[in-house]
Amino acid sequence: MSVLKIYNTLSRQKEVFTPIQKNTVGMYVCGMTVYDFCHIGHARVMVVFDVVARYLKHLGYDVKYVRNITDIDDKIIARANDAGEDFNQLTTRFINEMHRDEASLNVLKPDLEPLATESIDNIVTMIQTLITKDNAYMGPNGDVYYAVESFKNYGQLSGRQLDDMQAGERVEVDKNKRNPFDFVLWKSAKPDEPSWPSPWGAGRPGWHIECSAMSTCCLGNHFDIHGGGMDLQFPHHENEIAQSESATGERYVNTWMHNGFVRIDDEKMSKSLGNFFTVREVLKKYRGEEIRFFVLSSHYRSPLNYSDEQLNESRSALERLYTALRGIMPVQSTAKSDYISRFENAMNDDFNTAKAVSVLFECANEINRLRKTNINEAANRVADLLSMAQPLGLLEQNPDEYLQSSLGSDQTLSEADIDEKINQRLQAKADKNWSLADQIRDELKEQDVILEDSGSSTTWRRA
């Protein structure tokens, strides 16, 4: 039996995972900024870290999973102004929408979901500490900045030196800063902007400080795993390390995990490029489980190319797995099967879900082989398949219901209609009226209902 290894961005290698406190894991993931619907890139973060949390629990750890919500920032303010509504209304709406998307993707709720706007006290306290320790200063414009040169390890996570970076390449250098890479901790409010009181006047927190404050508040100064998308590596997570370690004087995070991007035509999917699909849009054509399978079909650090073709393949793949489960009740065997071991070996290797999923298919194949010859053993393998699918958050539906479910909107034939057609056809078959039987089958196929004869009975599923 292998042990869990996780690729740590900080060391750029896989490391044996050892929690700070035996048997418990604290994990923080940077969540959404809630000013719009989630896109498939967000879905990837949600699903990937949901699987990490599920698998850690599967290994027996007591997991505390925290994922924050950024509910105040420039874009939120801009959107709220455009819509002529209070920023709170906007964020509340999109938090609800986000929760709906998560439910569709079978993403379990994190244990804590702190909001930036509810963490202002902690944020202010941390900024005060940073000023006291000379890691932060107030600029001429009244904003409070973190001084990157005050932190000797700045750049350790992203593997870059302050001197090597090209300040001002894309954004004009702010003259209020001592160093171009200094970043804002507290932003003073302009008239009519949402604001909170602070020792530096009314304002709002900068983006990076909220995560430092919320994570240390929820999980302690030093915790096990911190995750997020690749793009957060720099500057967001680099800045979090600087802030947190300066403020607490302790090591901040042991393991940094970053997931790869979703791409479209080999280009990063992002809001700024405008080439994104929302989860909501994709759910009109595909089941949440199909999207989830698609995400898990490649390794979390690899790029993931989005296309209908890919989603169609995920659909076929899930059909195969559910078909294997059909008609056999799981029976847990006493001995741990080889499939489970191989599955865990794959997952222990930095959550290699692509490899892990391949074990599910091999198990499905075994079930199909055994179902005619050894139903008891087949039932054991069904139990294996389900227990492997559990940490992946897959195959939780009833197989028949899954295979007979439609995506709703264009539901033309009811189950009763289908049953009636099947009965007509069974009669035709009994009469050896093959042309009528085939005609009925073809008619149903036109409506995306596929018949499968087995002996004297007929089952059906939707295409």
Place this chain on the structure above:
RNA sequence: GGCUGAGUGGCAGAGUGGUUAUGCAGCGGCCUGCAAAGCCGUGUACAGCGGUUCGAUUCCGCUCUCAGCCUCCA
């Protein structure tokens, strides 16, 4: 310019110093009234050039190509 990561069979996508990934699609067979599903079988795959090695897709070097980050971003 600096720093990452990647190039695998028709497609997607794992992995490995010498032996089957897996899924989808294809082809042949079994099953079936015929199908569907399933089962069995089947594919001169590892960007290019050098090097190390008995042997490299797997290690090393170089080249080419692609993607990402360098204060919007999951």
